[in-house]
Amino acid sequence: MALFLLERVSPSHVNQVWRQxxxxERHGDVVPLTQVTVVTPPPxxxxxVFVARSGIGRLAFDDPMEVVTWRPPTDGVSGTCRLLKRGTFVTGWAEITVHPYGNGGSRVVxxxxxxxxxxxTAFDGPLGWVARRMFGRAVDGLLKPS
Known part of the structure; x- marks a missing residue:
């Protein structure tokens, strides 16, 4: 198990960053060799439930995730989303929190x-190192305007 935390600051408003x-589906645009499909109807x-399919050909795997907490930001209050990874290969959870920060900006955790x-478990350290870099790049990409 690898546990990691990333923080980024953006000059964009908390509501915009929350949407980003x-x-x-945008996650598939910033994670290499990955396509994301939302299974349930919006909003x-x-x-x-959504599925990230990563890899190439027979080496691809599905990473299904379910939103278990959904609290968008409101009136200067932080927003939080918690996901459970329900795959047969990758499991765990992720929590994304977007806080108001500075003069109209945001902080993503x-x-x-x-x-x-x-x-x-001997590979937990290297897995955490790789995951921090990969997800750090993904967050950086998500924060860029679309």
Missing amino acids: MTTW TREGT WQEELRVRRLP
Whole structure:
């Protein structure tokens, strides 16, 4: 199990950053070799399910996720979204929180516990290192205007 935390600051308003971070299909645009499909009808809410399919050909796997907490930001109050990873290969959870920050900007906190089935615990350190870099780049990409 790898547990990691990322923080980023954006000059954009908290509502805009929330939309950028929680438009699930955009995650496929910033994570290499990944396509994201939302399975449930909009709008996003608790119970929304989406699947990130990562890899190439026979080496691809599905990473289904369910939104279990959905509290968008309102009137200067932070927004939080918690996801459960329900895959057969990758499990764990992720929590994305968007806080108002500074003079009209935002601070994103992404915390995740990532487990890869059948991966020995001796690999937790390297898994965390790789995940922090990969998800850090993904968050950076999501924060860019679309």
